[in-house]
Amino acid sequence: MVDAPSDSRTRRLAGATVLVTGGGGLVGSRIVAQLASHGAHPLVLDSFDAYPHAVRDRFEVDRHAAEVVLGDVRERATVKWLTGRADFVIHAAAYADVAACTRNPDIAFASNVHGTQTLLDAVTETAVKRLVFVSSASVYGDGTPAGDGPARFTEDRPLTPISVYANTKVWAEHQVRLMLEGTGTEHAMVRYFSVYGDPQVPKPASHSWMVPWMAMSAHTGRPIRLNGGGRQVRDMVHVDDIAHATILALVTDEMAGQTVNVGTGVPTTVREIAELIAAHYPGAAFVETPRPEGDPLGGYADTRRAAALLGWQPGIRLADGIDRYVAWLKATPGAVPDWFTAPAAAGAAVLAA
Numbered sequence: 001m002v003d004a005p006s007d008s009r010t011r012r013l014a015g016a017t018v019l020v021t022g023g024g025g026l027v028g029s030r031i032v033a034q035l036a037s038h039g040a041h042p043l044v045l046d047s048f049d050a051y052p053h054a055v056r057d058r059f060e061v062d063r064h065a066a067e068v069v070l071g072d073v074r075e076r077a078t079v080k081w082l083t084g085r086a087d088f089v090i091h092a093a094a095y096a097d098v099a100a101c102t103r104n105p106d107i108a109f110a111s112n113v114h115g116t117q118t119l120l121d122a123v124t125e126t127a128v129k130r131l132v133f134v135s136s137a138s139v140y141g142d143g144t145p146a147g148d149g150p151a152r153f154t155e156d157r158p159l160t161p162i163s164v165y166a167n168t169k170v171w172a173e174h175q176v177r178l179m180l181e182g183t184g185t186e187h188a189m190v191r192y193f194s195v196y197g198d199p200q201v202p203k204p205a206s207h208s209w210m211v212p213w214m215a216m217s218a219h220t221g222r223p224i225r226l227n228g229g230g231r232q233v234r235d236m237v238h239v240d241d242i243a244h245a246t247i248l249a250l251v252t253d254e255m256a257g258q259t260v261n262v263g264t265g266v267p268t269t270v271r272e273i274a275e276l277i278a279a280h281y282p283g284a285a286f287v288e289t290p291r292p293e294g295d296p297l298g299g300y301a302d303t304r305r306a307a308a309l310l311g312w313q314p315g316i317r318l319a320d321g322i323d324r325y326v327a328w329l330k331a332t333p334g335a336v337p338d339w340f341t342a343p344a345a346a347g348a349a350v351l352a353a
């Protein structure tokens, strides 16, 4: 989807220049496409090293952006030049894979901490009206085990990150607030729950992005892996809905200085997600695998604040979003990365889902 719902708030974006860091990734590219459909001029800063070229091409970022800069968010001069031209900033660039951050905390620190600081240093010297920081539900930590039912994460809950990735997001949230409060640049935080939607592809040795992992496993005749038995709870939110909520956070007056969850408010177990996918592949099998380090038991979003402040609610039900994903997978030659089916990937895939 490119034509996003528009209202009097998004109409204010017509002619505005919006810098989207990480605009070459899954979420960022969808934000860029929706911004363009509102008549804004998106600028993209992305290092373009999260995916191979074929995947990047499917995100179609060049088609929607006014300008695309291949660079790192830590490059001070580049960031200064781009923020100097921007009316708004959406900071979505991150080393965005939980398992990779655990393996490479130095890279996580460089992109997610040092990169955020570089951007904030630049923004404080500009006339940027508002910066939206893209955070994650991982800041809430583990959630509660079954018994009392799945945890519902409310924004004011204490933050107890259990992974390197989550810790970088907690730091960045605080730093955005500390550096921008009282300046001419407003800030807002969006905490995404689990994002999915075509053309998402898995990353090697990752346990995130479970819809692509599971769908590609079934698609290639491999068993769908259920880490920890698939009892973890997730709140799955479609990338189109995520992009729409993020843009509303940019232009809604009431969001100044606020933090909102972006989720559906619907808890779904990993096993239930697997079953929705398996329904498209008769004969699909499941295999139980250990729960990886940093993989939270999870929970679901308290969506009251997003509804009250943004007037936003998700438009795509999980079953429909999975139908769309599987249809895309079946219709897209080469969608499954080569490494996914290579024998050497077998060990990496143990971590998946």
Ligand SMILES: NC(=O)c1ccc[n+]([C@@H]2O[C@H](COP(=O)([O-])OP(=O)(O)OC[C@H]3O[C@@H](n4cnc5c(N)ncnc54)[C@H](O)[C@@H]3O)[C@@H](O)[C@H]2O)c1
Pocket (backbone or CB within 6 Å): 021, 022, 023, 024, 025, 026, 027, 028, 045, 046, 047, 048, 049, 050, 051, 071, 072, 073, 074, 091, 092, 093, 094, 095, 096, 110, 111, 112, 115, 134, 135, 136, 137, 191, 192, 193, 194, 195, 196, 209
């Ligand atoms: N996908 C999810 O389920 C999810 C959930 C919660 C939060 N988030 C957050 O949403 C944002 C977008 O995630 P995504 O799923 O689109 O991941 P993604 O990997 O598809 O996109 C991230 C983009 O950031 C870019 N990037 C990384 N480090 C960079 C750097 N130092 N300089 C410039 N660009 C850099 C990458 O090249 C990539 O294009 C991230 O901040 C992520 O932490 C994602």
